[in-house]
Amino acid sequence: xxxxxxxxxxxxxxxxxxxxxxxxxxxxxxxxxxxxxxxxxxxxxxxxxxxxxxxxxxxxxxxxxxxxxxxxxxxxxxxxxxxxxxxxxxxxxxxxxxxxxxxxxxxxxxxxxxxxxxxxxxxxxxxxxxxxxxxxxxxxxxxxxxxxxxxxxxxxxxxxxxxxxxxxxxxxxxxxxxxxxxxxxxxxxxxxxxxxxxxxxxxxxxxxxxxxxxxxxxxxxxxxxxxxxxxxxxxxxxxxxxxxxxxxxxxxxxxxxxxxxxxxxxxxxxxxxxxxxxxxxxxxxxxxxxxxxxxxxxxxxxxxxxxxxxxxxxxxxxxxxxxxxxxxxxxxxxxxxxxxxxxxxxxxxxxxxxxxxxxxxxxxxxxxxxxxxxxxxxxxxxxxxxxxxxxxxxxxxxxxxxx
Amino acid sequence: xxxxxxxxxxxxxxxxxxxxxxxxxxxxxxxxxxxxxxxxxxxxxxxxxxxxxxxxxxxxxxxxxxxxxxxxxxxxxxxxxxxxxxxxxxxxxxxxxxxxxxxxxxxxxxxxxxxxxxxxxxxxxxxxxxxxxxxxxxxxxxxxxxxxxxxxxxxxxxxxxxxxxxxxxxxxxxxxxxxxxxxxxxxxxxxxxxxxxxxxxxxxxxxxxxxxxxxxxxxxxxxxxxxxxxxxx
Numbered sequence: 001x002x003x004x005x006x007x008x009x010x011x012x013x014x015x016x017x018x019x020x021x022x023x024x025x026x027x028x029x030x031x032x033x034x035x036x037x038x039x040x041x042x043x044x045x046x047x048x049x050x051x052x053x054x055x056x057x058x059x060x061x062x063x064x065x066x067x068x069x070x071x072x073x074x075x076x077x078x079x080x081x082x083x084x085x086x087x088x089x090x091x092x093x094x095x096x097x098x099x100x101x102x103x104x105x106x107x108x109x110x111x112x113x114x115x116x117x118x119x120x121x122x123x124x125x126x127x128x129x130x131x132x133x134x135x136x137x138x139x140x141x142x143x144x145x146x147x148x149x150x151x152x153x154x155x156x157x158x159x160x161x162x163x164x165x166x167x168x169x170x171x172x173x174x175x176x177x178x179x180x181x182x183x184x185x186x187x188x189x190x191x192x193x194x195x196x197x198x199x200x201x202x203x204x205x206x207x208x209x210x211x212x213x214x215x216x217x218x219x220x221x222x223x224x225x226x227x228x229x230x231x232x233x234x235x236x237x238x239x240x241x242x243x244x245x246x247x248x249x250x251x252x253x254x255x256x257x258x259x260x261x262x263x264x265x266x267x268x269x270x271x272x273x274x275x276x277x278x279x280x281x282x283x284x285x286x287x288x289x290x291x292x293x294x295x296x297x298x299x300x301x302x303x304x305x306x307x308x309x310x311x312x313x314x315x316x317x318x319x320x321x322x323x324x325x326x327x328x329x330x331x332x333x334x335x336x337x338x339x340x341x342x343x344x345x346x347x348x349x350x351x352x353x354x355x356x357x358x359x360x361x362x363x364x365x366x367x368x369x370x371x372x373x374x375x376x377x378x379x380x381x382x383x384x385x386x387x388x389x390x391x392x393x394x395x396x397x398x399x400x401x402x403x
Numbered sequence: 404x405x406x407x408x409x410x411x412x413x414x415x416x417x418x419x420x421x422x423x424x425x426x427x428x429x430x431x432x433x434x435x436x437x438x439x440x441x442x443x444x445x446x447x448x449x450x451x452x453x454x455x456x457x458x459x460x461x462x463x464x465x466x467x468x469x470x471x472x473x474x475x476x477x478x479x480x481x482x483x484x485x486x487x488x489x490x491x492x493x494x495x496x497x498x499x500x501x502x503x504x505x506x507x508x509x510x511x512x513x514x515x516x517x518x519x520x521x522x523x524x525x526x527x528x529x530x531x532x533x534x535x536x537x538x539x540x541x542x543x544x545x546x547x548x549x550x551x552x553x554x555x556x557x558x559x560x561x562x563x564x565x566x567x568x569x570x571x572x573x574x575x576x577x578x579x580x581x582x583x584x585x586x587x588x589x590x591x592x593x594x595x596x597x598x599x600x601x602x603x604x605x606x607x608x609x610x611x612x613x614x615x616x617x618x619x620x621x622x623x624x625x626x627x628x629x630x631x632x633x634x635x636x
Contacts, residue, residue, distance in 0.1 A: 001514050001524075003505075010505035010544070315503045321460060322560075323490025323518055398460045400501055 004335035018304045019340050023347025025297040029290055030352055030373050034363035036286045041364050043170030043279050044271050046110065050091065051121045052241035053249050055270045056262045063265060064093040064238035065274045075240045075262060082255050084248030089113025090237040092183040095173060105143065106173040111180035119162065119177050127162035133179045138162035143174040154186045170279050172361045184235040199223055294380060302384035305337050309388035313395055320397035329392045337385035341377045406472060407568045407600030408457055409433040413466035415452055426452040427463055428623035436567065439594040439601040441611060444620035450604045451572060457602065458493055458570045459485040471567060490518050494561030496571035500553035502545040508532060508556045509541035512563050519564020531559040535589065551582040558589055569593065571603040580609055587613040
């Protein structure tokens with residue numbers, strides 16, 4: 001006869017209620033871990049998708065994700081000439097916020113080095129790659145835009161031609177992939193009023209200097225409506241991505257590091273910079289929450305198991321008096337704890353399946369998390385039952401004779 | 404008649420701080436198989452301590468207890484597995500029925516069958532409940548049973564392992580006189596029909612005629628009782 005099952009059957013509502021509470025706690029604990037895993041995956045998907053051997057960024061900066069990097073676009077041509085380099089592509093990255101249908105959209109614009117890179121390394125789930133250098137974009141499905149829909153950025157209309165899955169930044173913002181030229185148009189776009197004012201400022205400065213007074217043609221040039229001052233210089237890029245011959249990556253890196261205006265990171269270093277800089281604090285925060293919640297769940301299970309055992313003190317004394325082996329009584333407490341854990345985890349699993357997709361941040365249940373969560377639950381409920389187990393050990397069968 | 408249990412020179416002293424109380428003072432008693440004995444005496448006379456010693460629950464400091472002729476406890480030291488002995492050969496009935504609260508009447512008896520190593524516990528539990536006229540309540544939890552029914556189930560549980568010795572500690576204290584007598588007669592029936600030795604601690608002098616032997620305890624000492632009744636003393 002299984003005493004644990006008999007006891008649970010007798011106190012079913014309370015037991016189920018406790019399991020439900022534990023299940024909710026586990027749902028949150030697993031969600032925390034899943035959000036962290038999702039955050040790491042989201043953060044690194046951008047670097048992974050680019051499939052670069054080396055990231056060339058502004059000197060002494062930590063790359064385009066951890067901090068701002070402005071690189072002269074000529075670096076692309078310079079890099080292409082380095083022996084061992086198979087290709088060099090410009091890369092831009094910027095966050096924008098727009099309103100659409102009354103809702104705020106935060107979008108990370110990532111520039112693809114058209115025509116070499118039409119987005120062939122992206123996790124495309126629908127649509128196609130970029131087919132022209134201007135006016136097209138591939139967006140993440142989380143943005144809510146469908147194929148054929150368009151978005152106006154810097155006065156230009158960009159049509160969605162492809163959808164990706166889970167292309168998010170470490171901050172959870174959806175990513176849109178455009179050609180580098182298009183992202184630069186968006187980045188350096190100025191309203192007409194700003195252009196007029198800038199022209200006026202240039203004319204004013206020219207009139208105050210000998211240069212302007214000596215060369216009136218300069219003033220004409222500055223006031224020409226076809227001339228937009230910023231476009232005199234090529235806009236900077238955030239990074240240049242290098243694909244090198246596999247056995248010459250170190251050599252290429254050494255060469256580029258000797259340049260005075262860039263820093264060079266491998267793919268792994270770029271990911272580490274991203275995780276260390278952007279995700280580390282979130283990881284510690286989530287880790288701390290998880291530990292606190294796990295301890296809370298453990299303490300709750302411990303107190304429930306202890307109270308359940310305490311209530312049975314007299315029953316345990318009688319059973320001991322009747323000669324019930326101690327192991328059988330310990331087994332009863334442990335089996336109840338395991339059953340509680342199993343029910344709690346099952347509930348957490350079902351709730352997770354239903355609720356996690358609705359979370360604003362992606363909850364990624366990795367393979368490790370999928371087996372670690374039930375294992376951790378088992379360990380926690382086993383440890384939590386130890387107080388009850390020690391009580392069983394201490395119960396004196398003589399108590400049964402004490403009325 | 405065969406001897407079920409024999410205690411020789413049991414002495415037990417409880418010490419609390421600087422105070423010591425002699426609960427058993429050189430107590431010797433023999434319980435024969437197939438007889439039902441009553442143990443009388445005022446509160447604090449040592450009855451429960453003797454029950455604990457004879458039931459291998461809490462051994463005496465000095466003296467020896469022999470079970471079916473074999474020395475089991477001597478001078479506070481167990482010479483056998485006492486838990487195993489209780490499981491296989493002893494039955495207990497308490498003042499309150501002390502049924503396991505989360506088991507039904509049948510399961511209370513069934514678990515005792517199982518612990519006692521008696522096969523087909525469910526069938527045997529049903530037979531015992533029928534024997535004690537509570538067959539109709541086998542699915543009821545203890546709290547759903549009357550005091551008398553609970554005590555019958557408790558007796559059925561005590562019989563589950565076919566014990567050689569049944570120890571009952573004031574089993575009728577919570578019952579009215581009619582039910583009290585019925586329970587005492589059940590003990591007599593069990594002793595005579597099943598050959599068990601039964602020792603019943605009681606304050607109830609109205610049913611002493613049911614017992615074969617009467618003992619009385621006072622200040623930790625035991626002597627044959629002087630109470631009236633049909634019993635041998």
